[in-house]
Amino acid sequence: MSYLYTWAQRLVHTPYPDPVEADAVLMPYRTLTDYQAAEAFALSALPQPVLVGYFQYYRLLTDVISLLQTSLAIDGPVLVEISRPLGVALPIGLMSEGVLVSDDTDPQARWWSHAGVDRVVQIRSRIRRDLHEFGDNSLTVVLHSRVDASDPLHDILRRAPFACAFRPLHHAAATTEPSAAIHAMECMQ
Amino acid sequence: MSASHPAIILQRLSYASLPTPFAVAGDDPVLTMRALAARVGNAAADFASDGAAPMDDYFIGSTLGSPYLSDRDSTGPEYRALIGHHAKRQVDASVNVYECTNWAFLLREGLARSRALGRPRRLLIQVVDCDVHGIEAAWRTRTYGNARFGILNMDVHVDATGADGDIAIDVAPLSVSMLKFGSRLRARALARAESVVSAPFFTEATSRAFRRILRDVEVLEELHPEFGHCFGADPWIGLGLRKEARGRRHVLGSLALNGYHAISTITVASDASLQVSRP
Numbered sequence: 115m116s117y118l119y120t121w122a123q124r125l126v127h128t129p130y131p132d133p134v135e136a137d138a139v140l141m142p143y144r145t146l147t148d149y150q151a152a153e154a155f156a157l158s159a160l161p162q163p164v165l166v167g168y169f170q171y172y173r174l175l176t177d178v179i180s181l182l183q184t185s186l187a188i189d190g191p192v193l194v195e196i197s198r199p200l201g202v203a204l205p206i207g208l209m210s211e212g213v214l215v216s217d218d219t220d221p222q223a224r225w226w227s228h229a230g231v232d233r234v235v236q237i238r239s240r241i242r243r244d245l246h247e248f249g250d251n252s253l254t255v256v257l258h259s260r261v262d263a264s265d266p267l268h269d270i271l272r273r274a275p276f277a278c279a280f281r282p283l284h285h286a287a288a289t290t291e292p293s294a295a296i297h298a299m300e301c302m303q
Numbered sequence: 304m305s306a307s308h309p310a311i312i313l314q315r316l317s318y319a320s321l322p323t324p325f326a327v328a329g330d331d332p333v334l335t336m337r338a339l340a341a342r343v344g345n346a347a348a349d350f351a352s353d354g355a356a357p358m359d360d361y362f363i364g365s366t367l368g369s370p371y372l373s374d375r376d377s378t379g380p381e382y383r384a385l386i387g388h389h390a391k392r393q394v395d396a397s398v399n400v401y402e403c404t405n406w407a408f409l410l411r412e413g414l415a416r417s418r419a420l421g422r423p424r425r426l427l428i429q430v431v432d433c434d435v436h437g438i439e440a441a442w443r444t445r446t447y448g449n450a451r452f453g454i455l456n457m458d459v460h461v462d463a464t465g466a467d468g469d470i471a472i473d474v475a476p477l478s479v480s481m482l483k484f485g486s487r488l489r490a491r492a493l494a495r496a497e498s499v500v501s502a503p504f505f506t507e508a509t510s511r512a513f514r515r516i517l518r519d520v521e522v523l524e525e526l527h528p529e530f531g532h533c534f535g536a537d538p539w540i541g542l543g544l545r546k547e548a549r550g551r552r553h554v555l556g557s558l559a560l561n562g563y564h565a566i567s568t569i570t571v572a573s574d575a576s577l578q579v580s581r582p
Contacts, residue, residue, distance in 0.1 A: 221394065
């Protein structure tokens with residue numbers, strides 16, 4: 115591949131204005147010792163707030179993928195890196211041919227970028243969906259391209275309806291502001 | 304003109320269960336993660352050291368998850384690196400979000416790579432399920448009854464130009480997911496003569512209802528009483544224990560708790576090695 119373009123942003127408020135119920139699913143614990151066991155991944159002290167539920171999270175990823183697929187002739191795969199969600203079904207868009215969701219997209223991006231295809235998209239989501247999850251609420255999109263001599267990513271993604279909920283990673287400091295979600299209304303004005 | 308050779312050929316399979324539970328509450332999950340990584344990597348190394356041509360791709364699929372096994376801010380990178388160290392090769396892809404249908408996405412990825420390069424590929428696929436926290440809900444499930452942890456190893460040859468390479472993947476509302484899954488399994492089996500279905504292991508009442516959907520096709524034995532639920536490995540264990548499997552075409556399917564299902568046609572090589580250790 116000759117070109118590598120990166121769009122790295124942090125979600126700073128809820129990307130969709132429509133109200134949504136919290137949809138996290140509790141693990142179906144069987145005994146009280148299950149709570150003791152689950153303390154190993156209790157992470158409530160992380161600085162980044164939870165700004166999306168699972169449903170909105172999947173909607174966001176699906177919107178990003180659909181936008182890229184309709185704007186760019188992607189002949190390689192869309193590789194999506196997300197950590198294991200609990201209990202909420204993936205939308206069919208994330209299960210479709212040409213999309214693979216995995217734990218670490220780097221080895222696949224390396225393979226596909228040497229496989230003779232023109233464009234491979236790598237999406238790394240670190241957006242938290244629940245208090246027990248790691249993440250700095252960043253979303254990074256990398257385009258591995260043999261055909262784009264200038265960056266098409268920023269023009270495509272900055273016009274997306276969800277873009278106003280993001281700030282460039284180096285401008286968006288970690289926040290503990292729990293009311294960030296209210297800014298979502300501004301997003302759609 | 305349709306291809307005469309199969310797109311997906313199972314050349315070798317081995318399955319062994321892991322201690323279930325593998326950890327108890329209060330154990331250090333990092334140490335448990337390292338112990339699991341050693342077992343997974345060693346199983347891959349043993350399996351791949353049969354003197355045949357090297358595997359093109361090494362894929363791992365899991366249903367049970369933990370940030371300690373997958374998250375890059377936790378010990379996910381160490382887990383994958385340790386597996387690679389013991390396996391003596393890097394993991395090319397590990398998937399977790401697809402639950403019990405994970406193997407179908409890995410076959411599809413292998414076929415996509417075969418298509419991209421225009422030649423067949425040899426895949427080492429492991430289906431690994433193990434709870435590293437000692438959470439009882441992981442092996443005493445509310446939906447699938449008792450479960451068993453284990454490592455399934457498979458040597459699969461894929462060729463995108465071959466026949467029967469279409470892998471059906473879909474999601475249905477939970478209220479109808481089993482009916483839709485069973486109906487599609489049945490339709491796939493009826494479409495081609497001599498196709499035998501290998502399905503997930505279900506508890507008695509569920510199995511009875513499920514097998515009614517598949518009433519007029521041949522379905523392999525229900526092994527839940529002996530194995531419990533073994534996540535994505537179920538249909539492969541059933542296949543591995545079938546005495547008449549070699550040289551035959553099978554329809555394999557898995558159903559995920561969230562309503563996803565995956566169905567694929569698998570041809571077992573006439574000289575395939577199939578080893579399933581009974582619990």
